[in-house]
Amino acid sequence: MNQATSYPVSARGPLDHDVRDQIVTAATEHFSQYGYEKTTVSDLAKAIGFSKAYIYKFFTSKQAIGEMICANCLREIETEVRAAVSEAERPPEKLRRMFKALVEASMRLFFRDRKLYEIASSAASEQWQSAQAYEQQIYKMIQDILQEGRQNGDFERKTPLDETTRAIHLVMRPYLNPLLLRHNFDHAEEAPAQLSGLILRSLSP
Helix, strand or coil: CCCCCCCCCCECCCCCCHHHHHHHHHHHHHHHHHCCCCCCHHHHHHHHCCCHHHHCCCECCHHHHHHHHHHHHHHHHHHHHHHHHHCCCCHHHHHHHHHHHHHHHHHHHHHCCHHHHHHHHHHHHCCCHHHHHHHHHHHHHHHHHHHHHHHCCCCCCCCCHHHHHHHHHHHHHHHCCHHHHCCCHHHCCCHHHHHHHHHHHHCCC
8 A cells, every 4th residue: 555646647748758857846946936826838938948839848738737746746645645554554543644644744745835835726626637636546545444444343334335435535635635724724733633533433343
């Protein structure tokens, strides 16, 4: 459970390319300084030293560049969450660690840079492919933990698996969606322990 997902993005040209990486790195720095919404592809072209037409050889739009940056951030969060889960032996502890790591990684990556947070917000509000893929992977991780817990007797088996997975995902969603996370900032420190405790009590066989 410690292999991160490859997130879909709207890009052109070969996936492995030094120029693509150079554009993404430069765009990340530029967005951090000036903001995502206020930056145009022309602004990026001037900052990077490439022509706008050359950038379009690798990315279909500014959003496609933003998606790549967002995908990198989401992959980082997922990797951290999977690593935390893999350290636990039993499903109840895996669920606790998942929730805790998810909140901590999201808070760090979404709020360490307010300008880059704009990209995450756009991804969530506009349902970019990378944001949808991320939510699907979190959902699948919850489902896998539940299945394991049901198989070894840690969790109850009467409630349909999809129903339980959706319910837990909804509880976690305010802390994995950047648009919702900003409204739950004050509770982020105690929420993982309290909410995972409530979830685990409801899962008792």
